[in-house]
Amino acid sequence: MFFVCIKAPCLGLTKVCDFGLRTRSASLIIKPRLFPVKSDFTIVEEGRNQQSDSSHFVGNGSLTLVGLADSVMGLTSFLLLSSVALAITAQAQNCPVPEPGPNMNLKGNDILQNTFPDGTTVSFACDVGYQAAGGSPLITCNAGSWSPVRLKCQRKNCGSAGEVSHGQIDYPQDTLFGDTAVIICDQGYQLVGQNRLTCGKDGWEGRLPRCEAVTCRPPPMIEHGNYNPKKEEYYEYRDVVMYSCQNDYTLNGSKSLSCSENGNFMPDPPQCVVVECENPKIENAVRIEGPPPPYRYQYTVTYGCKSGYIMIGKGTLVCGIDGRWTPELPQCQLKSTTPATTTTTTTTTTTTTTTSGKKQTAPVTPDPNGSSHSKTGIDCSGVALCGRSNTYSHLLCLLSLWTLAIQREKTRLSEKC
Structure with a gap:
């Protein structure tokens, strides 16, 4: 609290008044009110006695003390100025x-x-x-x-979130309060834990995750098939297995599967299916190459048209995985006839034996050079020609003409045309 000490009373309204003030808390500023003094204010330092200058007080006024204190308070002391009281008020401002x-x-x-x-x-x-x-x-x-x-x-700056083995930490913004750190594993490794951390008031929030090597569970078995190699527990990243099918079954799908980075074998496992194409039904055509039915996947046969017919399309067919022949079956159309000429030629009838065991005859015209030609209009590649000399010959189709190219003796005497 304030303490005001009067050292000498003023002996009249126009007399000199000397007074002393002491404060136990903070500095005070003495300001006059309602009457003039010699100076505008007097400072009283904390904990010290401050003697005022010899101030001249005129009239019935007061002094206000303004200072620092722990609470607002006022103190009034009365100075005896002859028979007139002078009020001194001490007041602190909040x-x-x-x-x-x-x-x-x-x-x-x-x-x-x-x-x-x-x-x-x-x-x-x-x-x-x-x-x-x-x-x-x-x-x-x-x-x-x-x-x-x-x-x-x-x-707040959280700084580095640390290090992740087989991975890296990305800071899209910064490492300040509210920013996020993103953890990314190297290829072939997978994240165990949360992939994001946030910079909080006490540092990075959450536990730093780890990156572990990718492993795959064994791939599935397939009906009528198998795969190799086999492992009991798990396969490592990029390990490869190969599938195969039992006899008479065809693998439909990818033959090899690989342990991928997401922990699964990719692509999807194949299937073992029975693929059989129907016996091609082509009117006015004969099979000249390929095995007899049944026809399995990727079996190949070749057909040729009969005499007097011409083929529209391709004669070689392949049995597809969907049980259909590719390309589409050809057609044998009747060949257009040509006007007869006055030229006289000698025609020899020969019998051709196809690989299917069927026989057909075709007119063959001798050639001045000793070869025989026949305008049959069929695909004659691979057709054997049985001649009168008990020998096999092969006819080549050149420019729509049969050409007797090679002769060889029959391998067995009992073999007949």
């Missing part, structure tokens, strides 16, 4: 709620107060996610005004 700096607020219970007594010291603290970056957190109420805010607050 401070409003201080304005905080960026990203900070009052600390403790001070945040609940509306006014602060003169001389009060309060402290600021940085908001959650921010940290002090210099400056004092304290300010003081001085004669109704706060001292400047010196504290600086900046976003």
Whole structure:
């Protein structure tokens, strides 16, 4: 509290009044009211006696003491000025709620107060996610005004989140409060744990994940098939297995599967299916190459048209995985006739034996050079010709003409045309 000590009373309204003041808390400023004095104010330092200058008091006025204190209070002392009383009033001025700096607020219970007594010291603290970056957190109420805010607050920096073996950490924004770290594993490794961490008030939130080598469970077995190699527990990344089918079954799908980076064998496993194509039914055509039915996957046969017919399409067919022949079956169309000529030729009838065991005859015209030709219009590749000399010959189809190319003796005497 304030303490006012009168050292010498004023002996009249126009006399010189000497007085002394002492404060036990903070500095005081003495300001005159209603009457002039020699000086505008007198400062009384904390804890010291301050003798006033010989002030001249005129009239019945008062002095106001303004200073820092723990609470608002007033003190009135009466100075005996002859028979007139002079009032000296000591009064402290309060401070409003201080304005905080960026990203900070009052600390403790001070945040609940509306006014602060003169001389009060309060402290600021940085908001959650921010940290002090210099400056004092304290300010003081001085004669109704706060001292400047010196504290600086900046976003907390979490720094590096660490290291991940067989992986890396990416920071899309930064490592400051609220930012996110993303963990990415190397190829062939998979993440165990969360792939994101967030910078919080106490550092990176969450546990750092790890990257483990990718493994695959054994691939599935397939009906009427098998795969190799076999492992009891697991396969490592990029391990490959090969599938195969039992006899009379065809593999439909990928033959090989690989342990992929997502922990599964890729692509999907194949199937073992029975593929059989029907016996081609081509009117006016005969099979000249290929095995007899049944026809399995990728079996190949070749057909030729009978004499007097010409083939539209391709004569070689392949049995596909869908049980159909590719390309589409050809057609044998009747060959257009040509006008007869006056030229006389000698025609020899021969019998051709196809690989299917069927026989057919075709007119053959001798050639001056000793070869025989026949305008049959059929695909004659691979057709054997049985001649009168008990020898086999092969006819070549050149420019729509039969050409007797090669002769050889029959391998067995009992073999007949």
